[in-house]
Amino acid sequence: MCKKLxxxxxxxxxxxxxxxxxxxxxxxxxxxxxxxxxxxxxxxxKWRLNFVFNQAGDxxxxxxxxxxxxxxxxxxVPVAQQNNLASTNPGAKAITLSGSVxxxxxxxxxxxxxxxxxxxxxGYTWVGDPNTPTRDRGLEEAIRLFQSIIxxxxxxxxxxxxxxxxxxxxxLQAANAPKWVLMPKSDPDNGFINGxxxxxxxxxxxxxxxxxxxxxxxxxxxxxxxRDTHPNAAHFAINDVSxxxxxxxxxxxxxxxxxxxxxxxxxxxxxxxxxxxTSPEYDQDAARAILKSIRKQKLVRAIFFxxxxxxxxxxxTFASGHDHHIHFxxxxxxxx
Ligand SMILES: [Zn+2]
Ligand SMILES: [Zn+2]
Numbered sequence: 161m162c163k164k165l166x167x168x169x170x171x172x173x174x175x176x177x178x179x180x181x182x183x184x185x186x187x188x189x190x191x192x193x194x195x196x197x198x199x200x201x202x203x204x205x206k207w208r209l210n211f212v213f214n215q216a217g218d219x220x221x222x223x224x225x226x227x228x229x230x231x232x233x234x235x236x237v238p239v240a241q242q243n244n245l246a247s248t249n250p251g252a253k254a255i256t257l258s259g260s261v262x263x264x265x266x267x268x269x270x271x272x273x274x275x276x277x278x279x280x281x282x283g284y285t286w287v288g289d290p291n292t293p294t295r296d297r298g299l300e301e302a303i304r305l306f307q308s309i310i311x312x313x314x315x316x317x318x319x320x321x322x323x324x325x326x327x328x329x330x331x332l333q334a335a336n337a338p339k340w341v342l343m344p345k346s347d348p349d350n351g352f353i354n355g356x357x358x359x360x361x362x363x364x365x366x367x368x369x370x371x372x373x374x375x376x377x378x379x380x381x382x383x384x385x386x387r388d389t390h391p392n393a394a395h396f397a398i399n400d401v402s403x404x405x406x407x408x409x410x411x412x413x414x415x416x417x418x419x420x421x422x423x424x425x426x427x428x429x430x431x432x433x434x435x436x437x438t439s440p441e442y443d444q445d446a447a448r449a450i451l452k453s454i455r456k457q458k459l460v461r462a463i464f465f466x467x468x469x470x471x472x473x474x475x476x477t478f479a480s481g482h483d484h485h486i487h488f489x490x491x492x493x494x495x496x
Pocket of ligand 2: 488
């Protein structure tokens, strides 16, 4: 059974049986309506059934093997709702420091290791080996990038030092500390194209997981509110975010801290990019829907795009250089 996923979860149910059960056959019934027979328990005692739920709500699975059966009740929730619950946040981590770390810091060995380990785990992999207490340029650059992110700066700022109990130290320990990640991959069936990942000569693929989550939420909203009813409309297609290690990029002003994203303009033929908002191929209705989906995200603080009609609708603001793409940027969330 493989139906189109309408923004709903498709959990994988997996139960372990004794190894002696291998090769035995079980049957599964979902909601008294969808039977699956002949599921064989594998070598490792595991079995698997893929099933896509097309509606949210309370559901029941009945698993039967010979004369035994087991009923499991669970809830199917929409992906958008699930994203808020099961976020991609890294989780809190206590980092006890006996002195400051970084540029001009005390830099005790164990403190250095603890800060490097946390940054490494968050995706700032260029800090170097967290098991050695060395302090090289990579660590200082990573601390500066981290500081720029948590203050919402679009360019690299910060003193490169973690001071005890001050903002950088607190954010490093936060449950929603910013991870440095590759931006989401294209998912054309759900209306999303990452044009940047397809351009091998261009490396602006990285950013914060905060931005990655916002991009996923925009994709979902644009799909649900517009593309489901306009299946031939262009995808939500993103271009530049930030360089692999953040920092100065010759291509744009800003875009250094993984909080900013450029979006290609939708075209009436369902393709995107390579046009201006004044071009006859420009699909203003799709652009309006994309802007509305961007604006719904509470972290979004600014959208630059020069379509005067859409500016008149208060969906975006004018900024020079934004006649052929939409630029949006986010604020850091509240620390948790
Ligand atoms: Zn750009
Ligand atoms: Zn931009």
